[in-house]
Amino acid sequence: MAKAHGDKMTGDLLSWEPPKVAPRFEETRVRASSLARKVCRVLAEALKEDGRSREDIAAQLSAFLGEEISRDSIDAWTSEARENNNISTYRFFALARILGSAEMLNELLTDTHMIVVDQKYQPLIERELALEKKEALEQFIASRDKEWRLSK
Incomplete structure (x- = not known):
């Protein structure tokens, strides 16, 4: 069935992409x-995608961690030239939480066998x-049954 001219409700089946389980x-x-x-x-990419100012994010991070985090700290953490100003692990995880960015975590897991998935998928994974x-x-039961029958 063709999409009617001006129809904004019918989706384009060819443009469908599967959802990203591990963004x-x-x-x-x-x-x-x-x-x-x-x-x-x-x-840097996560901060850019978030869209909020670095000052706002620094304020939220400060409130969440209970310590002062400045925009300058965030700028230092994102600068490849400032190698002595790496972000600590707990601040990295706090920032991922504040930004709601599973991408941050998955990018650093790229060369491993692990991924971060949304918690809503946990029941499906456990079921599987x-x-x-x-x-x-x-x-195992079938093989034991077969062995038992053959031994009679």
């Missing part, structure tokens, strides 16, 4: 020569793991 930034936007530089690029365990148990 990431575009690879070219966070490519870096070292992990330290990649952290800087990931922070239980089904795998159930299948393994059923195969």
Whole structure:
């Protein structure tokens, strides 16, 4: 069925893309020569995507952590040239939480076997793991049944 002229309600089936279970930034936007530089690029990209001012984010981070975080600190953490001003792990995680950015975490997990997924998927993942365990148990029981029948 063709989309009617001016129809804003009917979606284009060819433009559909599967949802991102483990969101990431575009690879070219966070490519870096070292992990330290990649952290800087990931922070800069997350801050840019968020759209709030660095002053507002610094204020929220300060309130969340209970310590003073300035815009200058955020600028230093995102600067690849300031190698001695790396962000600490707890501040990185706090910033990811404030920005709501799973991308920040997934980018740093790129070369591992791990990903960060939205918590809403936990029941589905646990269900799938239980089904795998159930299948393994059923195969074990079937092999024991076969061995028992052959031994009679």
